[in-house]
Amino acid sequence: MDLGGLRVNGERLRASLETMAAFGATPGGGVHRLSLSDDDKRARDLFVGWLREIDLEVVVDEMGNIFGRRPGLDESLPPVLTGSHIDSQPNGGRFDGILGVMGALEVLRTLHDEGVQTLRPVVIVDWTNEEGSRFSPAMVSSGVWAGKLERDWAYSRTDKDGRRFGDELQRIGYRGAVPAKSRPFHAYYEYHIEQGPQLERLGKTIGVPKGIVCLHWYDVHIEGKANQVGPTPMEGRNDALVAAARMILAVREQPGELGGNMVATVGEIHNHPNSRNIIPGRVDFTIDIRSWDDDLALEAWAQLSRSFAEISEEHGCSLQLEEIWRVQHTPFDERLVARVEEVASRLGYGTHPMVSGAGHDASYMTMLGSTAMIFVPSKGGRSHVEVEETSWDDCAAGADVLLQCVIESAMEA
């Protein structure tokens, strides 16, 4: 059999994606399928059914991670692992996460239909709660599986209505008995949409990330003085929102000043008392800094901290800075990254070397073994929104690259 000539069934992949998009479908054409919701459960049930249809051995672990195992000729060898996540952002898109699960399923269906016998087992995985939108933090279940987070701590995480992760997992019937404990794997591939505009701008089909950028999260708290707007002259005001506005612009300019491909963003802001005729007395906002170069990100924060102190002082406000989360940049396995590039080129696709600006379950997998990702274009660079879109041709192209990468890894002794 010419394994190198094998291709996935693009129509079937499209049908799988469209079927999944019905679970949590939003009026705006997106998907609202929060982790451990009823829609997540229905999507999981269908997914498990599909795994069983192609004779995979299904295992659900105590974090609700779903594994489907296809035996290899040598069962003593660690398997090739591939997958992503079924949960979505609130009012998110139809591709983020689910493409990597349906793409992996399509790979396994193809192997099944063609009766391919791989040397190593191949395992598909759906990681629970990658998004972290309902239960913070993100990637919690791959984190537990990797031994980096505690199961019981994860169980105790609550959503905004106070419901516990562990209880909700039980409720939807996906709190398995098998320990969420990593087992050796030979290679982990995660197929995902780019979530950025680069591939589309360059006219390339396959993005080949060399790893994931670092991620630094900070909270900024500014305390000014609330006051009635009318009788309070402009001079002598301690307007926390004006101070915040200057800081937001400083964040916007920082990456340009330091160079590199760093990004820095204020995504969330809370203004108090947030009343039309009261001078803002307190503002809280977040900062997200990402870079391939961890030191550059730290230097950006150091410069911003100094500039924030000056701004606060000028506005007679007090300032409090808080570091929330810091994850170093994560390089993928060079050999696997090279394979993604080679396979994509062999299949005739334009490729682009890049970094992943977003975190993925692959972040935890790199701590355990050889890992790489495959990206396909996001129209307009949009993601985490209802209009998130990737062409069906590109979906199939990425799945073909995944298929060939999985076969090559699974045939390695």
Next chain:
Amino acid sequence: MDLGGLRVNGERLRASLETMAAFGATPGGGVHRLSLSDDDKRARDLFVGWLREIDLEVVVDEMGNIFGRRPGLDESLPPVLTGSHIDSQPNGGRFDGILGVMGALEVLRTLHDEGVQTLRPVVIVDWTNEEGSRFSPAMVSSGVWAGKLERDWAYSRTDKDGRRFGDELQRIGYRGAVPAKSRPFHAYYEYHIEQGPQLERLGKTIGVPKGIVCLHWYDVHIEGKANQVGPTPMEGRNDALVAAARMILAVREQPGELGGNMVATVGEIHNHPNSRNIIPGRVDFTIDIRSWDDDLALEAWAQLSRSFAEISEEHGCSLQLEEIWRVQHTPFDERLVARVEEVASRLGYGTHPMVSGAGHDASYMTMLGSTAMIFVPSKGGRSHVEVEETSWDDCAAGADVLLQCVIESAMEA
């Protein structure tokens, strides 16, 4: 009797204010007494009892405005009217509004105790829902009384829980039968805290406003593009919050560029989706512009509109501007204003000519007849906050000025 030598009882005024501060008292030392709440009802009940104790004829009109009438020697002459409001801002202070009601009560108690016979009747008033925090807009009941707003429209206003103004008025037992329809008055005096820092800064006790500044309200809507922060390069972003930050700074600078004593403020901002790792796709914010010079305020808005259009364009955002409310500046009656100044000086208080930066029920009264206000210092210029404070001496000083002004007007043929 030497009417010019009459003074209020400062201790009794303080006791009234402290008693009233218990209705809706907050842990932070302020008052949360929203219009038509149970606390408002309890404060009203006590107030009405106090009016009856000094033999005033009490009338509650269909807007819940409470009038207490002390007869004059010539009952055919229009009365002198004085008062303010009992309701407070959410987590507001112990002086805003209630000082003008308790001050007027103290005036009437003093006239009663001394057996003063005025030529004209003297009427005390508590206007319902001056703040407009629970039911928008502000000053709604003096507005209906003045014939500028419709009673049934006012009844239909709802709070954030959907409860109707008319129903709540009925519920607390203050939906009177008497039409809320203005009757001629000879003079209207409203005694109030300054709500600004000027008197304290200048070391003056009595502020003499010549009127109320104009008030222009606008809403600004910016539409950018929401996107995942990590994979979206800085270049080409359409970050609505960055555009808003530039506009907020433009608003902050505008009054300084045009001169005059104009103030311009962004008090309220809503950022969407307001998520730490998503580029803000939409921002809505408010603008409040006040000036004695209406044309200057309009010129400020014209300049801001042009600058907003440029900023939106530079950030690839779309912009929508909305005019919400526009009230012209309101000059008080020159003769009454002069009287406030003369009385205060005669009593030995330092005075300061000024404008009122905030709207008051006096705004509607100027449309009907001769009106003036009396201001006393706000510590630190703070108001609409729990720490709002005015010294007891200043409270008594303002009440003494009110007493003498009321007597002078009530003795005029």
